[in-house]
Amino acid sequence: MKTRDRILSVSLDLFNRNGISQVSTLIIATEMGISPGNLYYHFRGKDEIIATLINELQNSVSTISIEYPKQVQDFDDYWPFMHTVMALFTHYRFMFRNLDNLNGQNPQIKRKIRTLILKLRQLSSDMLAHLVSLGKLQCDNNSLPLLSDNLLLVSLNWLNYQTLLDDKYSETELIRAGVLRLISMVEPYLTESAKSPFYTHQDLLDELVN
């Protein structure tokens, strides 16, 4: 892997594990076995690394936002969709653990995070509307935006909540449990047609992670 990509990957890992504020550029460089100067050759500073990582997530979210209507045609497709999203949040979980430092001194990063959350909000809301239009969900116009934001809130914060309480779980287990949690929030609003005749939801989940 190129040094630039290694910096991103090592930084992401350190940010996720220890939190942005605990990870100095020197720590990243030392962890990688490169000089601090070299890190600054590839990135203008810590903020640019963070901004690049946010961009990565932005791009993934954009892709998902474009492709989800094709891929989700039934409620059974909603699970893998959720799984993809949760996996993404897990991969970049440092972002949602630390609104403080992300906001902090750099207004550009604050703006980026805001944009990202707005995009996710839109996606969450569009997805629910899509399910309603497919006849899988029954939800009045007052409840839908509430449910949509609640889903996002839980999905964004579940990981750090759970890890704080008990860090023995693997990423896979966390994602799996997170999806289940999200499904449980949607379940009260499902229509009859959403309930698969052949699979129970637990079956689907098992299939998903194996």
Next chain:
Amino acid sequence: MKTRDRILSVSLDLFNRNGISQVSTLIIATEMGISPGNLYYHFRGKDEIIATLINELQNSVSTISIEYPKQVQDFDDYWPFMHTVMALFTHYRFMFRNLDNLNGQNPQIKRKIRTLILKLRQLSSDMLAHLVSLGKLQCDNNSLPLLSDNLLLVSLNWLNYQTLLDDKYSETELIRAGVLRLISMVEPYLTESAKSPFYTHQDLLDELVN
């Protein structure tokens, strides 16, 4: 007010507004018009201020945990309860905005936060069980812990989420909207008997904030 208490109160305000990492001990002292040395006379350091604030919240939560069964005898009592809890989270909202810096270097603070969250979790879960036992809620044994954690997740993170997206709302408005959001999560599980014959939920909410 005693200097010690003023330190706590000013620190809390600054932490809430700017985030822990943006607030140095010098800033606190300057804001208060005292010397940095004096601050360290009253507290062993920044971490002790934070720890004391966590303790404050801990104590409030303990009180609530003890008193809720007396105070919540009907679903109509659940709203004021939620309101109290949300107001508490708003008052100490810096804690839930910054798991990073709280965890950070100091394991003692990490432990305190963990204990606090566990206590809140217990309260949330006990409360739901209480409502079930009162016959106001219908919820199977699998869903209840999910709902309980989801309620906590939303209540803890709602404020910072909403403020990041739009900081024009007052604390009162944020609390009110937060409670509504939480009620909307519980609503699907309400029994007929929970639905007040005299008040609509909106009425209750209006009453609550006036």
Next chain:
Amino acid sequence: MKTRDRILSVSLDLFNRNGISQVSTLIIATEMGISPGNLYYHFRGKDEIIATLINELQNSVSTISIEYPKQVQDFDDYWPFMHTVMALFTHYRFMFRNLDNLNGQNPQIKRKIRTLILKLRQLSSDMLAHLVSLGKLQCDNNSLPLLSDNLLLVSLNWLNYQTLLDDKYSETELIRAGVLRLISMVEPYLTESAKSPFYTHQDLLDELVN
């Protein structure tokens, strides 16, 4: 002496001897036997130290600008005046050695230096006009501004010029030689009445430095 004043005095000395760019804040602190943090307790940074030193010179020049008409009533008074000015330039000679670094990144310092030079220019020009009005100098309106700027140019740069060529001279000798040099520039324009009947210029100079 207070630490703040010692920082100024040590910085001035180091700046004069080694040039601004060769003197880091750490060098100043180490030379003084204080911690780098303490230096930053007293000054916001290197630039503020420089700015303060420029202010000191500014103030001295302002005082001279106000008082010279009272003090210089004859050409014989011009010598001590010149001596005072040259001594001042010697004391703060780092400023005129290093327009680059003074300009450098900080526009505030560039502005300060510009203002200082403009003030000195005014003083030099006013002084010559004063001597003309006293009937000691004969100089047409075209030549006067030229002579005025030339005097300033020579007085500002003489020290570093001479030191570069030969650093064996003491400050006292440098100032003395500088004054002589300036007088030699003015001499062609002196009127008969300027030439003291009792003293030769050399006599005056000797008296001056003893």
Next chain:
Amino acid sequence: MKTRDRILSVSLDLFNRNGISQVSTLIIATEMGISPGNLYYHFRGKDEIIATLINELQNSVSTISIEYPKQVQDFDDYWPFMHTVMALFTHYRFMFRNLDNLNGQNPQIKRKIRTLILKLRQLSSDMLAHLVSLGKLQCDNNSLPLLSDNLLLVSLNWLNYQTLLDDKYSETELIRAGVLRLISMVEPYLTESAKSPFYTHQDLLDELVN
């Protein structure tokens, strides 16, 4: 133009405009569109670039030193001579703006500058002696070295002085004004025979710059 020569030319331009300390080797390379490595292929480092530029000026001064007696046979020839020298100082003006950084860490460059100034001093002094021997100048043995050094001091520092106060003038204007300034310093010492019967000095100057 060869890369080596382009490095010199671009460096000179950047040094003149921004000052040595503000111009890093990376800036030079980027400005030229070459790699930093390539720059170091042609020069051992920044100091060698500076040293080479000093050498260039040294050589020009040497040539002038040798040829001036042939070229300056009348006072009217003194003007073009001055013009040539001033143009040279303008071309390499970064050197006289920044004795600090030139001295700085590298003693070799300090020595080079010293040698250069000594050569210029000799030239200035020889030139005046030449004019005296041609009967154009009348100047006693005490005043001549003073005048000589003063001329050099003014010619070396005039440009940066003027530019600091007002950067609206073109190089041509600066040179022209500089020459006039120098002539004004010599004028008091001119003999009758120096005053051209046909030209006024202003005429000559006009001719010079057109």
Next chain:
DNA sequence: AATGAATGAGCTTTCATTCAT
């Protein structure tokens, strides 16, 4: 209780320079 000068570790960043290709 309170002051405020002082400490020192650690952070971000720059830059002249090297070197494998």
Next chain:
DNA sequence: TATGAATGAAAGCTCATTCAT
């Protein structure tokens, strides 16, 4: 000749904390 990634020393600066008074 030329590239560009890599180095490492050093700079400016911040901040939690200590301590003599």
